[in-house]
Amino acid sequence: MLRRLWKRLGQPVFTPSARWGAGILVGLGMCAGLIFWGMFSVTLDYTNTTEFCITCHEMHDNVYEEYKKTVHFQNQSGVRAGCADCHVAKSLGPKLLAKVKASKDVWGHLTGVIDTREKFEAYRLTMAERVWKHMESTDSRECRSCHSFTAMTVDQQKGDAQKMHPTAIKDGETCISCHKGIAHTLPDMSGGYKKLFEELQALAATETKADILYPIQEVAIYATGDLAATGGTILPATKLTVLERSGEGLRVRIDGWQQEGVRSAIYSHMGKRVIQAALRGDLIERIQASETVTDPDTDIVWHKVSVDGWVKKNALIDDLDRIWSYGSELYVATCNSCHKAPTADHNLANQWPGILDAMKRFVALDDKQFRFLRKYLQLHAGDIERQAH
16 A cells, blocks of 8 residues: 555655664664573573582582682682683683583483482593593693793792693693692592403403413412412513413413523513512522623623423413503503603603602502503513513
C-alpha cells in the first residue's frame, strides 16, 4: 500500500520501511551483541577467579590448601597469583581453548573421579604430568606473563637462582622444567618405577634356560655352589654367561676389565669407572687375565679379565631392555621432578658419578637404587658403546 501511495505522489520508488527496518535490526543486533559480549566477558572473568575454581570441593580441600602455604599466595610484595594466572592464558584464543578443555573437569566432578582424598592422591601424578606437558608445549606461557628472563636482575638473586638462570637462558630452558611443585605438593613420582621393578621381580621368578642373564638388582656372588660364604657383589645389568646349573644356583662368568693395582673391582669398559662387580677373598685369586692394554689417554695399565662364581637364580632375567626401561623411568622420576633432566648421553661415563653425588641429597632413593641409577646413566653415557645382548 505504501508503495502505491508513493507512486501516486510522483516520487521515485524506493522502500523506506525496508531501509529503516534494516537500520533498526542492525541497531538491535549491535545492542544485543554488546549485551551478550558484556555478559560473556563478565562470565569469563568470573570463571577465572580463584573463588570460582574452589567451588568444587576437590580443589578447595586439596590443591587450594597447599597453594595457601606458598609464596604465590602470601609474600612480601603482596602480589598474589591466582589459579587463572598460572593455568589460563591471557590472550583470547588460548583462553577460550582452556575453557573448552576445562569442561572435562566438570565431568570429572560429576562422576566423582577425584571426589575423595585417596582418589585425588592416586590421580595426582597423572594430573600433574598433564599440566607439565601443557606448560612445556607453550614454553611456560602463563609463567612468563609475570616472570621474564629479560626483566630479571640475576646478580641480585639467591645463590642457586644465580647459577641456574644463566644456564637456563643459554640452553633455552622453560620455567616448568625446574619449577615443579612451587604452588602444589609434588606427586609421588616413584609409582612408575616401583611398578616396573615389581614386574622385573615377577619375571625373575620364572624359570629361564637362557645362557646370558642380567641381575635386576645387586646380587651376591659365591665361590662355591653351596651358596654359603659370599665372595662379593655383582651390580645390576652386568652380563653373566651361564656355565652350569645346580638347584637354586647358577655358575656364571663375568667378563670385564681390571685396572692395574685395583684387584677387587671389575669394570665394564677399559678406562671407564663402570663397576660390574666388587670381589673379595677367593674370587679375587680366581680372576683370569687374557689381555693387557695401556690406555693411551692416561697411561694406566688395564687387564681384560674374567672370573666365575655362583649366584642365586631368583634375581636374574634375560631381557636387558626391560632392565633399562626401569632405569629410564627411575631417572626421569628422580631427576625430572626438580629440573629438566639431560639425556644420559649428555655426559661421559666418568662424569656421571660426580654429578650424581652432588645431587644425592635431593633424591629419595636408597643406596641400592642410587647405585642402579648411576650404572644406568654410565652405560648410556655419550662415550659408551652399548652392551651387546
